[in-house]
Amino acid sequence: MTAALDIAFAGSGIDRADHVRADPAALSALKDWRARLLRLDGLAPELSDEGGLSWGTLADADPAAELVFLGLKDGRGCFAAVAPSLIGSVAPPDPRMRTIMMTLPGEDLAIYGAARALVDWHARHRFCARCGSATVLGKGGWQRNCTSDACKAEHFPRVDPVTIMLVEHDGQLLLGRQPRFPAGFYSALAGFVEPGESIEEAVRREVFEEAGVTARDVTYVASQPWPFPSSLMLGCHAFTDDPAITIDATELEDARWFGRAEVAAAVTGASDAPFVAPPAVAIAHQLLRWWLARS
Numbered sequence: 001m002t003a004a005l006d007i008a009f010a011g012s013g014i015d016r017a018d019h020v021r022a023d024p025a026a027l028s029a030l031k032d033w034r035a036r037l038l039r040l041d042g043l044a045p046e047l048s049d050e051g052g053l054s055w056g057t058l059a060d061a062d063p064a065a066e067l068v069f070l071g072l073k074d075g076r077g078c079f080a081a082v083a084p085s086l087i088g089s090v091a092p093p094d095p096r097m098r099t100i101m102m103t104l105p106g107e108d109l110a111i112y113g114a115a116r117a118l119v120d121w122h123a124r125h126r127f128c129a130r131c132g133s134a135t136v137l138g139k140g141g142w143q144r145n146c147t148s149d150a151c152k153a154e155h156f157p158r159v160d161p162v163t164i165m166l167v168e169h170d171g172q173l174l175l176g177r178q179p180r181f182p183a184g185f186y187s188a189l190a191g192f193v194e195p196g197e198s199i200e201e202a203v204r205r206e207v208f209e210e211a212g213v214t215a216r217d218v219t220y221v222a223s224q225p226w227p228f229p230s231s232l233m234l235g236c237h238a239f240t241d242d243p244a245i246t247i248d249a250t251e252l253e254d255a256r257w258f259g260r261a262e263v264a265a266a267v268t269g270a271s272d273a274p275f276v277a278p279p280a281v282a283i284a285h286q287l288l289r290w291w292l293a294r295s
Contacts, residue, residue: 002041003145005290008101008281009225011111014071014078016281021140027069037061038080038115044094044113045104045112053108068118068141080115082137084210086123095292109281110225118142121157124229128153133289158230163202164190164288165236166186167215167242173263173291174213175275176255177248186266186275188259188284190233201234212246221290224283233283263288 018027031160037047039054047055058079061067072078104112118141125144128135133148135155146153166188167174191206193199200218207215215238224233245255258274265273266268268287275292278284 001230004223005020005285005286006106006280007222007224008106009110009113009136009227010223011106012114013107014073014114015032016071017069017081018142020072020077021069021142022224025128027077027140030069031067031071031079032077033057034075035072035077035079036163037067037114038078038111040080040083040096040115042083043091043116043120044087045100045108045116046097047100047104051103052105053112066122066137066141067113068122068137070115070118077110080119082119082122082141086119087126089123090262097196098279099135102279113225113227114140115190117230118157120227120229125155129155145147150213150292160192160231161199161224161234162190162226162231163193163199163206164188164284164287165203165207165215165238166214166291167207167238167240168291169257171260172185172243172257174211174240174243174245174255175258176252178251179253182255182276184276185278186254186256186279188287189252190284193234199234199236203238206239207238210248210251212238212244212248214242216241220261221287226283226284235287237287260292265293267292 035045035058036055037058037060039056048054061081064084069080070078119274128146130153133146135144135146138145144155149228176189177186189210192200203218204215207213218236218238221235221237226233247255262274266275266277
């Protein structure tokens with residue numbers, strides 16, 4: 001079902017090498033002249049002349065930066081630096097990201113996505129959530145450890161699950177738009193999974209909260225890591241027996257049903273399309289393509 005989907009930010013060719021993370025001596029041995037450092041400008045990737053990721057050596061890193069071990073590629077250790085300038089700062093939206101996402105080769109985009117999420121987490125999690133003491137990098141950057149002898153809590157990079165779903169009724173799809181969306185833009189409904197919920201329960205709750213529609217027969221389609229900052233998009237499909245819509249105005253500006261021809265026109269970017277579809281790098285776009293291909 002998912003093989004034909006082109007999921008951005010997935011498909012990294014780096015071996016995450018957990019056995020190395022847990023071995024300080026092995027990790028130290030990788031920090032030699034052969035090691036590669038992913039060049040970042042803040043949280044954005046620097047690009048090579050060929051348009052791919054730009055790599056340097058560990059000598060390029062700020063001496064005060066923490067080095068995060070991304071994994072192994074071609075037998076060499078790959079690292080990213082948590083620059084001191086990122087710590088305690090709030091990065092504004094980067095206007096370059098849309099172009100970067102659309103043009104960076106797929107494997108490079110996956111490598112960058114993991115690095116971005118990890119570096120951003122380290123920059124924002126400097127203190128223990130249990131006791132407030134400072135934390136230090138551990139396990140090659142895949143955890144942070146509390147420095148308090150009385151606490152010694154271990155903290156791990158978080159991933160926030162988000163359901164994103166197509167709801168179908170009589171060959172039509174329910175799509176919505178938030179006030180912040182560009183003019184004419186509609187997408188699949190989405191929302192965070194809450195504690196104590198299954199994916200199916202989260203889908204049904206979010207669809208009902210946002211559009212007043214009761215969803216049934218929820219099925220999983222595909223997932224996408226989304227490093228802004230650390231979401232995992234869980235793509236789903238569901239049906240409803242009642243198409244009546246009641247919009248929650250605090251969540252949506254509009255929601256409506258679109259037929260197959262309308263969805264196809266939007267996905268292909270037709271000039272007369274009734275709405276603007278999400279870009280190809282978004283799983284919402286891939287879910288629309290999946291729906292068009294299956295029915």
